[in-house]
Amino acid sequence: MQNDIQEVLITEEELQQKIKELGRTLSEEYAGRTPLVICVLKGAFIFMADLVKAITVPVEMDFMAVSSYGASTKSSGVVKIIKDLDVSVEGRDILIVEDIIDSGLTLSYLIELLRNRNAASINVVTLFDKPSGRTVNLEARYTGFVLPDEFVVGYGLDYAERYRNLPYVGVLKPEIYSN
Ligand code: PRP
Ligand code: MN
Ligand code: MG
Numbered sequence: 001m002q003n004d005i006q007e008v009l010i011t012e013e014e015l016q017q018k019i020k021e022l023g024r025t026l027s028e029e030y031a032g033r034t035p036l037v038i039c040v041l042k043g044a045f046i047f048m049a050d051l052v053k054a055i056t057v058p059v060e061m062d063f064m065a066v067s068s069y070g071a072s073t074k075s076s077g078v079v080k081i082i083k084d085l086d087v088s089v090e091g092r093d094i095l096i097v098e099d100i101i102d103s104g105l106t107l108s109y110l111i112e113l114l115r116n117r118n119a120a121s122i123n124v125v126t127l128f129d130k131p132s133g134r135t136v137n138l139e140a141r142y143t144g145f146v147l148p149d150e151f152v153v154g155y156g157l158d159y160a161e162r163y164r165n166l167p168y169v170g171v172l173k174p175e176i177y178s179n
Contacts (some may be wrong), residue, residue, distance in 0.1 A: 004169035008052065009153045010145055012167040015127075016050065018144045022125060023054020024097065025142065029123075036092040038085065039112065040064035043099035046156040048125045059065075059095075060175070062087050068106050079109040089119040099156040100128040100147070104138035111138075114129060119155055127155070128169070145169075151177065 001008060034063055034113060037059045039048040045063075052059060065082035102106055114122055125142040132149040147169075153159050154166030159177055163170075 001020060004173055004176050005166070006173045007171045008134045008168050008169060009147070009150075009152055010155075010169040015144075015168065018052050019047070019050045019127070022142055022144060023051055024058075026051075026125065027054075030055075030057045030059075030093065030095070032057075033093050034060060035095045036087070036089060037061045037095045038099060038114075039063045040096065040098050040106065041083065042155045042164070043158065044097045044127075045172040047099050048097045051125070053172045060087070060170060063065070064110070066110065068103075080141070081104055089114050089117045091118065091120050094119045094122045096122065098124060098126040098140070101126050101138065102130045102133035104134050104136040107140075108138050128152075128157075141155055162179060 015155060021022055023024055034057065039045060039061065041066065054062065059084055063083065064085050066079055068079045096107065096110060098107060124140040126140040127144040128141045128147050129140065129145070130147045130149065130175045150171050151159070152169050153163035153172050154169045156164050157169065158164045159172055163172070
C-alpha cells in the first residue's frame with residue numbers, strides 16, 4: 001500500500017468485478033445502438049478505459065475535460081470547460097462516464113449542456129457516488145459504489161493531481177491535506 005494511504009476502501013479486484021458487471025448491463029441497455037461514450041476528464045479516464053473494454057456493443061468515444069475542484073478538497077461550485085468535445089452530440093445516444101458524483105454540480109452542468117446541443121438520450125454511469133455531498137438533485141442511472149463522507153483517492157480520483165494511478169480506492173492520511 002502506498003505510504004500516504006491510511007486505509008484501502010475498495011480493492012482492485014472489487015473494482016474490476018464491478019466494472020465487468022456494469023459493462024454487461026450497459027451492453028444490454030445499448031443493444032442495437034451505437035452510443036457515444038463521453039469520458040469526463042481527468043478523473044474518469046481509468047474507469048473509462050476499463051469500462052469500454054467490458055462493453056460488447058459498438059461504441060464511439062469522445063473526451064471532455066472539466067474541472068470544479070482545482071487543488072482543493074472542496075468543490076468550487078464553478079465548472080470550467082478545459083477541453084470541449086470533438087464531435088457533435090446532436091441525435092446521439094450519450095453515455096456520460098464519470099468517476100464520482102459529489103455535489104452533482106459537474107454533471108448537472110454537463111447534462112444541461114448536452115441537452116441544449118440536442119442529444120437524443122443522455123445516461124450517466126458513475127463508478128462512485130457520495131450522496132452526502134449533494135447540493136443539486138441528481139442521480140446516475142448506473143452507480144458502482146456508494147462512498148462514505150471521506151476524502152478518498154485512487155483509480156482516477158486525485159488530491160492535487162496525485163494518486164490517480166492507484167489501482168484501488170483508499171483514504172488519504174489526514175496529515176497529507178491538512179497542512
Ligand atoms: C471531480 C470528479 C468529478 C467531480 C465530482 O473532478 O472527477 O468530475 O469532481 O464533483 P461534483 O459532483 O461536486 O461536481 P475535478 O473537478 O476534481 O477534476 P478532475 O476530474 O480533473 O480531478
Ligand atoms: Mn472530474
Ligand atoms: Mg479532481
